[in-house]
Amino acid sequence: MISQIHIHEQPGSIQPAFLSRCLVWANWAMIINLSLTVLCLVISYGYAEFFSLYSQIAAHLLTIVFAGVFKLAYVLRCFALYNLGSREF
Template sequence: MYATHANDFSFAHDTDLSKDSLTTDAKRFKLVLHSGNAAMLIAVLGMLLSIFVGYVLAEQFSLWAQVASHITLILCATAIKIGYVMRCIGLHGLGATQL
């Protein structure tokens, strides 16, 4: 009834390495890879927009818009880093040996 040793426990998901589960994992890693790419693209576009509002065309925008663009610049830089980490996780999960 009860396991007497830690190795006596077995779970179905530990031993189930069927072909369906492997293709599901590959699909999930592809989704993470594509999501990371999309996050990086959106963040770069947001960063470019915030640079134009905060620096290039600053005299055409109010002070509040400029402050918001500077804050957005920091958030977009963070989003680029998060997207890059997602991309690295996706590539690693798909078996890439060198990023």
């Protein structure tokens, strides 16, 4: 009788399919948050005279939030690429 050899994943290893989904999610999150950050900067500085003071305050605060989420998405992207075997970020 021929025994089959099963290759088991190491404990704590992450599935490549999950990493691929994380990579796609992170890329989209970066695109969306970059766009929203630029939009907030345009509202805050470019066309401030067309927006109320409350809108400008919100845009200033959201600039920081969207930039922070962009950075988190970039870290997730680097994590996914690293675990998928890429060494270029």
